[in-house]
Amino acid sequence: MTTEPVEEQFTNQIGDHDDIWSIVDNALLGIGVNRETGFMDVIVSIETDEIVQASRALRDDEDANFDYLRSLTAVDNMGDGMEVVYHLYSTTKKHNVTVKVFLSNESLRLPTVTDVWPAANWLEREVAEMFGIKFSGHPDPRNLLMPEEIDDTFPLRKDHPLAEIEVLQGEGMGYSGEEL
Amino acid sequence: MEERGFTMAITPADPAAVPTESPVIAPEIIPVLPALPTEHPSEAPLLIPAQYVPGKALYKQILPGIIQAPLDLLLGASRKSSLWPMTFGLACCAIEMIATYMAHYDLDRFGIVPWPSPRQSDVMIVAGTVTKKMAPSVKLLYEQMPGPKWVISMGACATNGGPYTRYDRVLQGVDKIVPVDVYVPGCPPRPEALIDSFIALQELIMEERKVQGK
């Protein structure tokens, strides 16, 4: 995973991983487990009920100062549950970290981080409607992209099927098209 | 002339030979009607009785600016020459639609003026993907348009869902909710393709001109 020429292209985006580890460690003061290094960012895994406290610590700590929530998304791991992924950035210190929360399929709930970063408002609404994850304490938990009435289909889950093509080209014109 | 810096293209050989007033040609009068009475003698040359040529309608000789044609031809010609599309760009095809309205591929020369309100437009160009969330609005806008009205389905997404057809929030073709007259393939169709679709729509209007309204 660490071929020389590829890293050169991205050196400025990676930053120094050891520095970021120590900064994040100091900020989190023991919260969080399972640190690993992804290709570009340091990845920290945090438990479900500690996420708000950890977010506040990451934002308010002077060395860490992660004040910019870049992206909030989720990944459906099918049988293994789901993970919610936060990408954070510091506008003053210019470093990045990725925070993950692992959820099991039985309890798809975690507290909202909208009080810490208001940017999470719409991002959590989208994750909630696409994956069925409930964010407790969210100020406005309506559907964002889906119609408001629908609350039982979650399109981005892996078991949600693709639509069948309803009209085959050339149907009824004497051409027996193949099933696509 | 030379002091002004330009010369005449044709110089007359003899200035005296240039006629200063146009010659007066007296019309040949075949008196059919008696000479019309006038109040002022100077009007007399103006009141020339009409020359009646048998086989040709009299009104065409008196008032030569009149056209006589079947009514459906005139209505069809006027409808096709002044199609006002409702600006209904949904997605990427809207950009190519706007490019067709603009100066490079001008649609105004066909009489096509984009009009925002559905109440005064003739054509609805469905440009882009229709999602199931947007479908009721499309149907409502179609019903708000007064007849005669036509629909052009622009792009692959409006035809049958396009590249997004396998996603269940996408309506697989706008012809599931409104009747479509012209389909334009492409993703997005070039402006020339959209102009071609308008010409096809004009031919369609002339072919179907005997059908009363829609």
Added chain:
Amino acid sequence: MVEVLSQTSDQSAEFETQDLLLNVGPQHPSTHGVFRMVMTVDGEVVRDVIPYIGYLHRGAEKLCETMDFRQGIGFMDRTEYLAAFNAELSYVMAVEALADLEVPERAQWIRMILCELNRLSSHFMFLGAFGVDTGVFGTPFIYAWREREALIDLFEEVSGDRMMYAYFRPGGIAWDVPVNFVDRVREVLISATQGIDDFDSLLSENEIFLARTQGIGSISAERAIALGMSGPSLRASGVDMDIRRDEPYLKYDQVEWDVITGEHGDVFDRYYCRVMEMRESIKIINQCLEHLAPGPILPEKMPRMLRTPPGEVYLRTEAPRGEYGVYMVSRGGNRPYRCKVRSSCLSNLQALHELTVGEYMADAIVILGSIDIVLSEVDR
């Protein structure tokens, strides 16, 4: 629909007014696409605005999971159709990061030139549409499209399509540029410079335009950062953040240009930041043209079926509207397991409520235009 939300107005106690709920969209001549907002209006002043999006939610993320890495490039084009090269760039660079592909120099310089030219064409579209929003109907729009046609002709010569290029590939670019590429780019830059000067002289000092745009819809730097805004909308509030300079990709660390920041964060600053950014883009392109040298455009050992080892990457680039990021998770194989598009317009649009409340109804359209959204990126 009229709802009684305030019984008395500020002015006099015996004069009761009712607030009006006004529905704007989804089909409206001045919303940039299918966007709906419900404004609660007291007289002419907006008290509350609720945006409704999702009318163009087409499932690009889900469909990318079923597609090859190369087939997914077409979806990224259609996600941000005005800046398709920048959208393709994020996706393609994410695949290269996962698959350890080294991009040759020539391909990187060509990518940079095309991305900056695309920034120019996208900002021209913004200038035209923004002029229409402020009421200068006709002239800026047609000027914008005159300039865009020149740029689109160049893109068509290079990639074959006017709008959905599908030209970048993981590892480089699909085929080499035409022989006269450098001369064509210089021609296009001459006309683009003239176009920017036209717009500047038409709008930036126009008294009516200034009255319509200055002092309206301002947002402070802290609030903009907290809401996750990016791009020129963020830089207009004074925040000095540009991914091309802070986390350089391609060859942005070898060219010199200035990052434009504004002062007040109002509508005029957002507009003028984009105008100045266009001039900086022209500087970048001129420097890139000097560095362009013959060479390969794809790595030598290019696999026929591109497979990536398991891993994940979040790759962000500076698109014309802000930070366009692609978070790609791969579980091995030849298709992404999860391809999330971090949309710049979605995050910028969250600020609409703060920007619009307290302003006049007519200014709401101007503010929406100044955020410069592309609905297919908001909804994906």
